Amino acid sequence: MKKLRILFTLMVTLCLSVLLTSCARTTSSENWDLAAKEIDIIKAQSPENCPATAEGRNDTVIIGTSECNGVFNPLYNETAFDMNVTSLVFDGMVEADYNAVPIPGMADFQISADGLTYSFTLKDGLKFSNGIPVTAEDVEFTIYALCDPNYDGPYDSASIGIAGYEDYVTGDADSISGIKVLDEKNIQFTLEKPNGQAIWFFGVGILSKNYYGKDFERGHLETIKAFNDQPMGSGQYKLVEYNLGESLILAAHDTYWKGTPKIKNIIFSVTPPGQEVERLMTGEVDIDFPAVNQDTVNAAVNAGFIDIYRYPTNGYSYVGMNLIDDKYQDQKVRQALIYGLNRQAVVESVFGPYANVINIPQSRVSWAYDEAGINPYNFNLEKAAALLTEAGWEKDGSGKLTKDGRNFKITFSTSEGNPFTDVMIPVMQEDYGKLGIDIEFEYLDFMALIGKVLAGEADMWFLAWDLAADPDDGSYKSDGAQNLFSYANPEVDLLWEQGVKELDRSKRKEIYSQVYRKLNQDIPCIWLYQRSDMWLVNCRIKDFKVSPYRNWTYDMWQMEIQ
Amino acid sequence: MKQFLFSRLLQMIPIVLGVSIIVFLIFSFVPGDYVDGMTHKNPKYTQEKIDLLKEKYGFNDPLPVRYVKWLTNTLRGDLGESFVWQRPVSEVIKVFVINSFYLSLLASMIQLLVAIPLGIFTAVRKYSGIDHMLTIFSLIGISLPSVILALFLKKIFCLDLQVLPMSGIRNLGVNLTGAALVKDMFLHLLLPAIVLALTQIPSLMRYTKTAMLEVLGADYMKTARAKGLTPMTVVYRHGLKNALIPIVTIIGMSVPDLFAGAIIIESIFGIPGVGKAALDAVSQRDFPFLMGFTMFLTVLTMVSNIVTDMVYTLVDPRLKLKGEDRL
Numbered sequence: 001m002k003k004l005r006i007l008f009t010l011m012v013t014l015c016l017s018v019l020l021t022s023c024a025r026t027t028s029s030e031n032w033d034l035a036a037k038e039i040d041i042i043k044a045q046s047p048e049n050c051p052a053t054a055e056g057r058n059d060t061v062i063i064g065t066s067e068c069n070g071v072f073n074p075l076y077n078e079t080a081f082d083m084n085v086t087s088l089v090f091d092g093m094v095e096a097d098y099n100a101v102p103i104p105g106m107a108d109f110q111i112s113a114d115g116l117t118y119s120f121t122l123k124d125g126l127k128f129s130n131g132i133p134v135t136a137e138d139v140e141f142t143i144y145a146l147c148d149p150n151y152d153g154p155y156d157s158a159s160i161g162i163a164g165y166e167d168y169v170t171g172d173a174d175s176i177s178g179i180k181v182l183d184e185k186n187i188q189f190t191l192e193k194p195n196g197q198a199i200w201f202f203g204v205g206i207l208s209k210n211y212y213g214k215d216f217e218r219g220h221l222e223t224i225k226a227f228n229d230q231p232m233g234s235g236q237y238k239l240v241e242y243n244l245g246e247s248l249i250l251a252a253h254d255t256y257w258k259g260t261p262k263i264k265n266i267i268f269s270v271t272p273p274g275q276e277v278e279r280l281m282t283g284e285v286d287i288d289f290p291a292v293n294q295d296t297v298n299a300a301v302n303a304g305f306i307d308i309y310r311y312p313t314n315g316y317s318y319v320g321m322n323l324i325d326d327k328y329q330d331q332k333v334r335q336a337l338i339y340g341l342n343r344q345a346v347v348e349s350v351f352g353p354y355a356n357v358i359n360i361p362q363s364r365v366s367w368a369y370d371e372a373g374i375n376p377y378n379f380n381l382e383k384a385a386a387l388l389t390e391a392g393w394e395k396d397g398s399g400k401l402t403k404d405g406r407n408f409k410i411t412f413s414t415s416e417g418n419p420f421t422d423v424m425i426p427v428m429q430e431d432y433g434k435l436g437i438d439i440e441f442e443y444l445d446f447m448a449l450i451g452k453v454l455a456g457e458a459d460m461w462f463l464a465w466d467l468a469a470d471p472d473d474g475s476y477k478s479d480g481a482q483n484l485f486s487y488a489n490p491e492v493d494l495l496w497e498q499g500v501k502e503l504d505r506s507k508r509k510e511i512y513s514q515v516y517r518k519l520n521q522d523i524p525c526i527w528l529y530q531r532s533d534m535w536l537v538n539c540r541i542k543d544f545k546v547s548p549y550r551n552w553t554y555d556m557w558q559m560e561i562q
Numbered sequence: 563m564k565q566f567l568f569s570r571l572l573q574m575i576p577i578v579l580g581v582s583i584i585v586f587l588i589f590s591f592v593p594g595d596y597v598d599g600m601t602h603k604n605p606k607y608t609q610e611k612i613d614l615l616k617e618k619y620g621f622n623d624p625l626p627v628r629y630v631k632w633l634t635n636t637l638r639g640d641l642g643e644s645f646v647w648q649r650p651v652s653e654v655i656k657v658f659v660i661n662s663f664y665l666s667l668l669a670s671m672i673q674l675l676v677a678i679p680l681g682i683f684t685a686v687r688k689y690s691g692i693d694h695m696l697t698i699f700s701l702i703g704i705s706l707p708s709v710i711l712a713l714f715l716k717k718i719f720c721l722d723l724q725v726l727p728m729s730g731i732r733n734l735g736v737n738l739t740g741a742a743l744v745k746d747m748f749l750h751l752l753l754p755a756i757v758l759a760l761t762q763i764p765s766l767m768r769y770t771k772t773a774m775l776e777v778l779g780a781d782y783m784k785t786a787r788a789k790g791l792t793p794m795t796v797v798y799r800h801g802l803k804n805a806l807i808p809i810v811t812i813i814g815m816s817v818p819d820l821f822a823g824a825i826i827i828e829s830i831f832g833i834p835g836v837g838k839a840a841l842d843a844v845s846q847r848d849f850p851f852l853m854g855f856t857m858f859l860t861v862l863t864m865v866s867n868i869v870t871d872m873v874y875t876l877v878d879p880r881l882k883l884k885g886e887d888r889l
Contacts, residue, residue, distance in 0.1 A: 282720060
């Protein structure tokens with residue numbers, strides 16, 4: 001099965017690249033700025049090329065998606081597909097604007113000066129798609145579900161620190177003292193200590209108590225989960241039909257509080273991997289999300305009727321090291337390993353202009369990003385060798401690096417068929433070999449790789465992280481749940497703590513700048529690259545807006561078909 | 563006949579049990595689990611929550627306990643809940659198997675309609691130019707990966723000529739019923755079915771040819787011809803009927819394939835079939851679904867074997883089922 005899959009991916013890639021390159025006319029890389037902070041947009045040049053199939057759909061948009069399995073519940077959604085659907089069906093009280101700044105959604109909010117009290121006032125005219133108005137009780141119900149002792153979804157309710165949360169979870173109290181419904185439209189939350197990322201917690205999509213909460217009592221989330229495939233919210237669209245693995249159909253919510261969506265129907269349809277551009281070209285879909293490389297960009301540009309929206313992916317790839325191992329404990333060794341890897345060359349050869357090397361774990365478009373005082377660790381083998389010598393590693397007679405009678409030996413684990421590691425591994429092997437490092441590679445199936453890393457059994461590995469709108473990041477805290485590297489630096493821990501308590505954004509930024517400078521010096525892992533995401537949109541769809549922090553689904557109601 | 567059925571069905575029980583143990587063991591040895599895959603990229607998951615999830619999915623129980631749990635639930639008719647699809651496994655299998663079945667049925671029809679006549683033809687016209695040509699074609703067909711063929715045909719018919727739809731099993735956003743729906747699905751499934759059939763035609767064609775060649779040289783064929791029967795009657799009435807036994811075996815053995823899905827074709831043509839679903843289940847470690855689906859195929863294979871054995875007696879009256887009274 002595994003072999004089949006590799007063979008299959010290989011063949012598809014091969015054949016598609018032949019198909020696509022054969023029709024590529026010009027390259028458009030000069031339009032893309034590698035360091036651009038904004039979203040790069042290439043508008044279609046010849047809209048008249050739009051196929052009749054697409055033109056015929058006057059009130060319907062078809063969106064290509066890679067998967068069609070899901071949990072359409074804002075409390076539990078995980079995958080990109082689920083999030084697209086839930087953000088169309090549900091609205092929350094807080095949204096992110098294009099720059100990751102929290103803005104009012106269904107409610108206006110006020111945070112007290114001490115950062116402890118969050119007051120929300122619901123807007124007028126809010127209605128669930130079944131016609132029942134949204135009230136503060138629905139908000140209360142949703143937040144109680146998130147704070148339930150048996151809640152097992154992605155929200156980390158404990159870290160928010162709502163007053164009385166602990167007592168409620170342990171069963172010492174029957175309600176959470178920090179949640180107060182003032183009247184039908186007003187609700188207030190009290191925190192135990194200030195928390196800079198709490199505001200996002202309150203942005204969760206609001207569930208209708210009347211619909212979801214009929215049988216709910218503490219500890220019985222299964223009564224809510226029972227509706228996972230029959231979502232009902234106050235958002236822009238409502239679910240009409242869901243065909244497992246095939247399609248999902250939404251219709252406009254007529255009483256949507258911002259205004260009835262202009263496009264009546266949305267259909268999500270599964271696109272076979274690697275055929276996103278082809279489906280757009282035949283008019284079978286209007287919007288799709290292909291992998292970004294020169295071939296897909298060229299094909300989309302040449303089609304003439306496809307608008308391109310490209311922006312930096314909110315996430316990054318890295319080479320992880322198991323810092324518990326003696327050999328990685330010296331900061332100089334870790335610096336030597338990052339100096340000794342020609343990241344720039346590998347990233348350029350795999351992604352062309354559509355990715356950039358990173359030196360701190362933050363997106364270059366984030367407000368917290370700060371390059372000041374950051375070492376770029378440009379490829380430098382001499383420096384790497386010198387650092388290793390300083391750390392006490394000497395080459396023996398056969399050219400192998402040794403210290404205290406032990407050879408420098410790395411076992412590198414990666415998943416099969418990854419286009420990036422396929423290029424990186426030979427480069428790494430050669431350059432690390434020159435340094436006298438003995439490096440071995442093992443290929444695992446993706447889930448096996450994750451299993452090995454999470455179990456702490458991997459020595460060095462290649463994986464990626466997602467980033468959130470808020471810069472607080474558990475992967476580099478010594479007690480962080482997702483600290484896969486076993487990285488521990490008390491100074492950094494302290495800064496993270498300060499950062500999350502601070503509410504003033506410019507002060508927070510200063511704290512995170514310090515964190516990044518320290519991390520950049522410490523090298524808890526070898527950061528590699530931030531690549532690009534790209535939405536291709538048939539130019540008959542007007543007012544498509546997207547950013548790494550605000551998905552286009554939030555402004556779907558304004559889009560129009562021309 | 564009844565006794566035959568009874569004893570064969572009884573034999574199925576230990577075999578199915580044995581298979582289920584082996585399959586369960588194999589799946590449990592696969593490294594990584596669904597919870598790791600779901601949580602590894604999201605820094606918001608705390609260790610407590612990951613532990614809670616693993617407990618909920620039953621990953622913390624010892625292996626024998628997990629197997630017994632699975633077995634008792636299955637015997638009660640509950641195959642469990644699929645991790646990926648978040649609904650009962652039996653429901654998921656039903657949805658996907660139906661789509662795969664439509665595809666495979668169309669492919670099998672094309673296959674039978676093309677392969678058997680061609681097999682007979684090449685047997686009758688042995689060593690003719692057409693025979694050589696078809697032999698070459700069938701060798702190409704056997705060795706050519708279906709991916710290449712699929713992408714090639716897709717480029718011609720879907721991208722360049724735009725006469726057939728690119729992917730899916732039906733047009734979305736239009737509510738078709740009756741004949742219009744059948745026609746729409748037929749157009750969507752035509753190209754994938756042709757590709758699927760093209761890769762299977764050569765082998766069936768060659769089996770038919772071999773079986774026919776054996777029969778054509780038999781004495782009773784000479785007798786038939788000596789009686790003055792027309793060549794057509796000789797070949798079809800006397801020859802084909804006797805050559806059918808090995809062919810029936812092959813067709814019988816391929817019945818489970820109708821429900822097993824075609825991983826590559828389904829993936830390329832975006833058909834929500836069970837092959838693609840099973841592949842996704844492997845990569846995401848959705849073991850309830852994989853267990854359920856594997857056992858479904860196991861039972862299906864065994865049942866179709868029994869049915870094949872019974873069909874033999876219809877094709878060849880000389881064969882008697884064990885336990886059936888001799889006339």
